[in-house]
Amino acid sequence: MTKPKPETETPTTGLPLLRVPFPAHQINQLPRGNVMLDFVGHAALTHRLLDADSEWNWEPLAIEEGLPKLDEVGGLWIKLTVCGVTRLGYGHAGSKQGGDAVKELIGDA
Helix, strand or coil: CCCCCCCCCCCCCCHHHHCCCCCHHHEEEEEECCEEEEEECHHHHHHHHHHHCCCCEEEECCEECCEECECCCCCEEEEEEECCEEEEEEECCCCCCHHHHHHHHHHHC
C-alpha cells in the first residue's frame, strides 16, 4: 500500500506545482506609475513550466499566410497546453515594434 503524501509536502511536478508560490529570490519588481508591481521573469517561469510538464506547448489560435494571426488591435491569441490541459491566452505589445513586440506578444499570451 502506498503511503499518502503529507499535505505540507511541496509537489515536484504536474499541475499542483504551478500553484506553488515562487521563492522570494525569483520575484522582481517593476515600477508602474506610482506603484511597484511584483513579477516573475521569463527564465523562472519557463523553468517552472518545464518542471511541471516537460512537453508543455503553445500554438497560435489562428494562422494566416503561414504566420500567427494577430487581431484587429495587434494582439495574439494562443492555446497553451500544460499537463494535457489547454487554456486560451492573449498577448499585446502596445506600441512596441519588431522583435521586442513579438517577444512581448508571446510572453504576455
